[in-house]
Amino acid sequence: MNPGPWGxxxxxxxxxxxxxxxxxxxxxxxxxxxxxxxxxxMSEEEKPVAEIDQAPKSEADTTLNQAKEVDRSKDA
Incomplete structure (x- = not known):
């Protein structure tokens, strides 16, 4: 029972x-x-996970990595 054009x-x-x-x-x-x-x-969801995980490093991350490298060099 479909309504017609008038309906x-x-x-x-x-x-x-x-x-x-x-x-x-x-x-x-x-x-x-x-x-x-x-x-x-939906278009953002199609991006590979690797692109999403590669966030720009902040200065704090760089400083922390440098400190870890200094500690490793002292241990060697």
């Missing part, structure tokens, strides 16, 4: 009357931004 038109008018043009426009904007965020998340 769809009546349903669209009822929805428009209940929610108003502004609310429907805002809702569609939110749906579009959600779809964009989902697509962005």
């Amino acid at each position: 769809l038109l009546i349903i669209a008018l009822v929805v428009l009357l209940l929610f108003g043009r502004g609310k429907i426009a805002n809702m569609m904007g939110e749906v579009a931004s959600g779809i964009k965020a989902f697509r962005k998340g």
Whole structure:
């Protein structure tokens, strides 16, 4: 039992009357931004793990590694 074109038109008018043009426009904007965020998340997920794990080293990490190397050279 599919509604015909007149049934769809009546349903669209009822929805428009209940929610108003502004609310429907805002809702569609939110749906579009959600779809964009989902697509962005899916494209980010496809990156290899090795690229994600290679974060830039901070000065603290460099200093810590230098201190470990000095300790190792003292032990030798």
